[in-house]
Amino acid sequence: MVKKWIPYKDLLFLQERMGRIFDEAMGHHFGSEDSRGAWLPVTDIYETKKHIILKVELAGIDIEDVDLEVDENKLTITGERRPHKGDVEEHYHAMECSYGGFQRIFELPGIIDKDKIKANFKDGVLEVKAHRKEKSKPKHIKVEVK
Numbered sequence: 001m002v003k004k005w006i007p008y009k010d011l012l013f014l015q016e017r018m019g020r021i022f023d024e025a026m027g028h029h030f031g032s033e034d035s036r037g038a039w040l041p042v043t044d045i046y047e048t049k050k051h052i053i054l055k056v057e058l059a060g061i062d063i064e065d066v067d068l069e070v071d072e073n074k075l076t077i078t079g080e081r082r083p084h085k086g087d088v089e090e091h092y093h094a095m096e097c098s099y100g101g102f103q104r105i106f107e108l109p110g111i112i113d114k115d116k117i118k119a120n121f122k123d124g125v126l127e128v129k130a131h132r133k134e135k136s137k138p139k140h141i142k143v144e145v146k
Contacts, residue, residue, distance in 0.1 A: 039081070039098030039099070039100060039102050040102055040104060041056050041057050041058055041079075041102060041104065042056075042057050043055065043056045043057075043104060043106075045106070049132075050131065050132055051129050051130060051131055051132060052108075052109070052112060052129075052130045052132065053127065053128070053129050053130070054075070054106065054126075054127070054128040054130075055125055055126070055127050055128075056077060056104070056125065056126040056127075056128070057124065057125055058079065058081075058121070058124055058125065058126050059124035060081055060097070060124070061079055061080070061081045061124070062082075063121045063126075065079050065080045065081075065082070066078070066079035066121075066126065067079065068119055068128065070108070070114050070117060073107060073108045073109075073110065073112075074105055074106065074107060074108065075105070075106045075108055075117075075128065075130075076103065076104070076105050076106075077103070077104045077105075077106075077126070077128075078101070078102070078103045079101070079102055080100060080101045080102070081097075081098065081099050081100065081102070082099065083099045108130065111132050111133050112130045112131070112132065112133065113130075113131045113132065113133045116130070116131035117129070117130045117131070118131075
């Protein structure tokens with residue numbers, strides 16, 4: 001069996017890999033910090049036949065500190081992870097969790113019914129479920145002959 005060589009496939013893979021290496025080296029990867037120092041929670045976005053679903057990891061965050069807003073075609077999730085207030089005697093050996101405020105803005109496709117967006121929070125994961133608009137059915141027009 002002869003494999004077909006696609007000349008740009010290796011270059012695209014290399015470009016994606018180099019981009020990831022630079023992002024990680026600069027500390028700009030999701031789940032860490034953006035260029036302004038604000039942390040960004042990691043998010044999965046996928047779709048089903050009826051919904052577009054966002055899952056945002058918000059472990060250690062009180063849901064009262066999270067706000068969702070839909071304006072035009074944008075979904076904005078804003079919140080804050082507050083540091084643990086424990087004993088005064090605490091001495092950290094490592095502190096890898098990010099704290100402080102965050103904001104994520106997602107562009108919503110025009111196929112979303114903004115009035116049917118629902119959100120729930122379970123086990124540290126915020127799930128936003130956006131219902132797709134029902135497709136309009138074709139309308140047949142009868143032509144009158146005069």
